[in-house]
Amino acid sequence: MTVSGSTVGRTAAERVARESYGRLVSYLSGRLGDLASAEDALATAFLTALEKWPVDGVPDNPDAWLLTIARRRKLDDWRKDKVKAKSADHLALIAEELSSAAKMDGDIADRRLALMFACAHPDIDVSARTPLILQTVLGLTAADIAARFFVSPRAMGQRLVRAKARIKDEKIPFLVPEKEELSHRLPPVLASIYAAYTSGWMDIDGAQALGQEAIWLASVVVSLLPQEPEPKGLLALMLYSEARRSSRRSPDGAFVPLDGQDVGLWDHKRLRLAEGLLREANANGPTGRYQIEAAIQSAHVARRLSGISNWHALVSLYDVLGRIAPSPVVTLNRSVALVRIGQAEAALGHIHALAADPRMADYLPYWTARAQICADLGRHVEAAEAFTVAIGLCWSEAERRHLEEQRSNVLC
Amino acid sequence: MRYMLMLHADEAAGRSIEPEDMVRFMGQMYAYQQALEKAAAFVSSNALVSSSEASLVRVQGNEISVLDGPYADVREQFGGYFIIDVADTDEANKWAARCPAATWGTVEVRRIRDSSEYAG
Numbered sequence: 001m002t003v004s005g006s007t008v009g010r011t012a013a014e015r016v017a018r019e020s021y022g023r024l025v026s027y028l029s030g031r032l033g034d035l036a037s038a039e040d041a042l043a044t045a046f047l048t049a050l051e052k053w054p055v056d057g058v059p060d061n062p063d064a065w066l067l068t069i070a071r072r073r074k075l076d077d078w079r080k081d082k083v084k085a086k087s088a089d090h091l092a093l094i095a096e097e098l099s100s101a102a103k104m105d106g107d108i109a110d111r112r113l114a115l116m117f118a119c120a121h122p123d124i125d126v127s128a129r130t131p132l133i134l135q136t137v138l139g140l141t142a143a144d145i146a147a148r149f150f151v152s153p154r155a156m157g158q159r160l161v162r163a164k165a166r167i168k169d170e171k172i173p174f175l176v177p178e179k180e181e182l183s184h185r186l187p188p189v190l191a192s193i194y195a196a197y198t199s200g201w202m203d204i205d206g207a208q209a210l211g212q213e214a215i216w217l218a219s220v221v222v223s224l225l226p227q228e229p230e231p232k233g234l235l236a237l238m239l240y241s242e243a244r245r246s247s248r249r250s251p252d253g254a255f256v257p258l259d260g261q262d263v264g265l266w267d268h269k270r271l272r273l274a275e276g277l278l279r280e281a282n283a284n285g286p287t288g289r290y291q292i293e294a295a296i297q298s299a300h301v302a303r304r305l306s307g308i309s310n311w312h313a314l315v316s317l318y319d320v321l322g323r324i325a326p327s328p329v330v331t332l333n334r335s336v337a338l339v340r341i342g343q344a345e346a347a348l349g350h351i352h353a354l355a356a357d358p359r360m361a362d363y364l365p366y367w368t369a370r371a372q373i374c375a376d377l378g379r380h381v382e383a384a385e386a387f388t389v390a391i392g393l394c395w396s397e398a399e400r401r402h403l404e405e406q407r408s409n410v411l412c
Numbered sequence: 413m414r415y416m417l418m419l420h421a422d423e424a425a426g427r428s429i430e431p432e433d434m435v436r437f438m439g440q441m442y443a444y445q446q447a448l449e450k451a452a453a454f455v456s457s458n459a460l461v462s463s464s465e466a467s468l469v470r471v472q473g474n475e476i477s478v479l480d481g482p483y484a485d486v487r488e489q490f491g492g493y494f495i496i497d498v499a500d501t502d503e504a505n506k507w508a509a510r511c512p513a514a515t516w517g518t519v520e521v522r523r524i525r526d527s528s529e530y531a532g
Contacts, residue, residue, distance in 0.1 A: 141504030152499045200456060362451040392447025395509045400440065 006180045017072075020063050020141035021046075025117035028070060035136055036164045037074075045069035089202035112137055113220055116192065120185035121172050128163035129188035135160055138210070148195050148361040182225055189292065190234050193217050193247065194298070199236050211245075214238060223276075232281035236274040236332045240297035243270035249398060257402075263304050271301060289325040292317055292345050296333075311340035328354055336369050368403070375410050385412045414455060414497050415504040420488040421517030423462055440512035448496060453507060459492035464520040488517055495524070 019040070028038035045066040119132040125164040131149065134140045146156035167174070177185060197214035218235040225231060247265035250256055278294045286292055296317045299310050318334035331350055338347040351370050360366040371386035387407035394400040429437070448454035466481035494511070498504050501523065508519040 141502060143500075143506060146502075154499045157500075200501050323477075358452075362447065362453075385446075388443045388446050389450050390443075392443035392445065393510060395514075397515055400512075404436070404439070 007199055014305055020066055024063060024066055024070065025069070025136050025139075029115065029136070035132075035167050037077075037168075038070075039136065040064065041070040041073045041077075044073040044340060048055045055366070065304040066087070067300035098341075113224075116189045116217075117177050117182060117185050119170075121177075121186040122184075123170055123172050124163055124166065126188075127291055128159050130191040131156060131160055132147040132163050133188060133192035138192060138213070140196065140199055144199055145195075148199070180399075183228060186221075186228065186230065187224070189221065190218075190230060194234055194238070194290070195220070197241075211238075211242065215242065229284070229286075230288040230290050232277045233286075233288060233292075233294045236277035236281065237290050237294040237297055239277070240301060242295060243267040243274065243301075258300060258304070261304070266301075286320075289321060292321045292324070309340070315341060327355055328360060328363075332366055332369050335373065339373055344373060347373050348379075350376060362393055364390060367393060371403075371406070371410075375406070380410050383407075413500065413504075413526070414495060415501075415506050416522050416524055417494040417496060417504070417511060417520065418490055418520040419492045419494075419511070419513040419517060420520060422487050422528050423489050424492065425516075426491075436481045436515070437512060442514055444510060445494075447510070448494070448507065453493040453496045453498050455497050457492070460490065463489040463491075474477060490518075 015395055019175050024042055024045075025035070025038050028041060029035045049062075049066060080326050083289050116133050116137050119136065120129045124132065131145045134145045134148075135142065142157045142160065143153045146153040149156065151159075188278050193214050196217075199210060218231060218238060221231040222235055232353070237250045243266050244258075244261060246267070247261040247263075248256055256262075274294065278291065278298060280384075283296070286295065296314060299314050299317065300307075314337045315334065318330060318337055322330045322334060330356060333352045335347040337361065338344070338350070351366075351373055354360050355368065355370075367386050367390035371383050371390055374380075374383035374386060384407055387403055387410065391400055391407065396405065445457060447485065455525040458482060463481045468481070470477045470479075471504050491515070494507075496504065496507055501521070504523070507512060508521045511519050511521055
């Protein structure tokens with residue numbers, strides 16, 4: 001096999017493996033009651049897959065293939081373990097269950113959501129719940145998760161290891177919680193669905209798959225808990241973004257900012273769906289961050305459709321969001337909106353204050369916003385410097401090109 | 413932890429790049445270094461001259477052999493490096509993906525052995 005051929009095979013294998021990861025770890029840990037050991041078994045299966053698939057091709061049912069290898073690995077482990085070796089009958093039973101489960105796709109898919117709620121168990125440390133879901137159910141890497149939570153990959157890794165050890169030591173059960181319990185466990189579940197969606201949004205290659213999966217999971221949560229407003233808010237929020245996906249790139253692949261997007265390319269069916277969900281969620285007044293964030297999206301979309309500027313409304317919405325879910329990202333977005341209502345100086349003050357936060361040092365949206373605000377204020381040198389850092393932080397050629405154009409406009 | 417990002421690229425293709433594109437690529441590399449510096453991850457960087465100016469030196473017994481480049485029939489040659497200081501391999505890979513050189517060649521990521529690893 002040629003080098004490029006095996007690279008293509010490997011990429012395909014990695015993609016399939018990544019898509020299956022969450023489903024399989026949910027299934028295996030549900031059976032084994034031990035997240036870390038389920039992940040070990042799957043790691044072996046994935047390594048084997050990455051060796052074999054590029055050469056032999058991806059099997060028809062990759063999930064079943066991976067489960068078979070993981071099952072063998074578990075059996076080997078158990079055989080080595082002398083205490084458990086006595087219960088040979090029990091082992092055979094589990095092995096049978098695992099192989100029959102490999103043929104049941106629907107069952108595995110539902111288990112993923114069950115595991116998400118299990119990871120939100122009250123006995124698991126609050127700060128580990130969402131990262132745990134992201135890693136074990138949605139298959140994001142520790143580095144991706146760390147970047148999202150603005151902590152170092154090492155600190156995030158330790159947090160995850162501690163959480164898994166606790167699950168094992170305390171024997172925290174991986175069962176679907178009772179219906180009344182589901183609502184209490186919602187916040188980390190919703191947070192991880194949204195994080196998976198936005199990771200997909202930024203990561204160009206895996207974008208489609210992870211984004212679709214997040215939307216699917218959110219709609220399952222909505223149908224599971226129809227009386228809760230926040231899942232509807234979240235689903236609306238993601239649908240607003242999804243509706244604009246095809247307008248984010250020009251035909252030659254260049255990045256198109258919201259202001260420059262062709263409204264005709266927007267998916268109006270999805271937008272209507274989002275509007276409806278947001279109305280239902282807000283029926284008794286907005287109560288949570290996803291509803292506010294969806295309202296912000298709604299205001300952006302309405303402005304482009306009607307041509308009427310409503311930046312004042314946007315600033316107010318960011319004020320509310322900053323109160324219920326403060327974060328540097330909210331401060332950043334609010335600053336961008338402030339510029340539009342003529343308060344660029346105030347915006348620049350906020351932006352400069354954020355610079356003291358080391359988490360902003362390699363945060364691309366920070367440098368883009370800083371560059372644009374400086375450009376609007378005619379501070380060309382500072383704008384060019386910020387554009388330069390932003391270009392250096394890009395990994396998409398399209399976005400790099402877009403920023404290079406903006407920088408040369410400032411320098412003209 | 414320190415990592416070396418080794419930039420491999422096709423020298424022949426590099427020589428035929430139009431001057432204006434070359435200016436753009438150099439600008440991207442400058443921007444990349446600025447970003448590394450802002451994130452306090454930058455240690456050092458250098459570009460190497462063409463592999464045709466390289467020489468390979470070997471000593472076998474009392475025999476010293478010096479072989480002038482180009483020394484190997486491979487498409488991509490080692491042409492420059494960044495040394496960065498980041499928390500772990502994931503983060504090093506992330507910076508490698510941001511390196512503009514990754515779009516026209518390959519960036520190899522290697523951890524630099526820490527002096528403490530020699531102890532004991």
